[in-house]
Amino acid sequence: SCTRCFYCNEVCPTGVQPLDQIQKIRQALLAKEDLPINTAIRHRKALIKQIKESGWLDEVKFALEVFGHTPRGLLGLLPLGIRMTLKGKTPLGHQPIENRAEVTHLVDAVNKTEHANYT
Known part of the structure; x- marks a missing residue:
């Protein structure tokens, strides 16, 4: 999985924090009851x-x-x-x-x- 080393957050030139965004999406999906x-x-x-x-x-x-x-x-x-x-x-x-x-x-x-x- 791509969400282990946090390197993307370190080098992101726009400050978006890609890993944090991926985690938010993951948590939102896991919270759904009808998955x-x-x-x-x-x-x-x-x-x-x-x-x-x-x-x-x-x-x-x-x-x-x-x-x-x-x-x-x-x-x-x-x-x-x-x-x-x-x-x-x-x-x-x-x-x-x-x-x-x-x-x-x-x-x-x-x-x-x-x-x-x-x-």
Whole structure:
């Protein structure tokens, strides 16, 4: 993706801050309820859902939520799952963190701010 290094903001001769504009457009699109579900939308929703539920990102659950919605997606995850299991790196789940309510509050506050700024 082109929105990682911020170089465009540094060198923009007109002061438009292209990356900031791209982020505004992205946030406005993500705030729409009627978006077609694709990998980016599933990625964002799964991440927010897991962080709000437990304060952790459960990599196995995350991969299944983002890519495991089709047989092809599940098959694509199989080699990674096998390698992780053979190396003893398959997480067995996470207990919620102590301050999960605070994390949930922060996620909700950020979502509310983003929605207000980009609608």
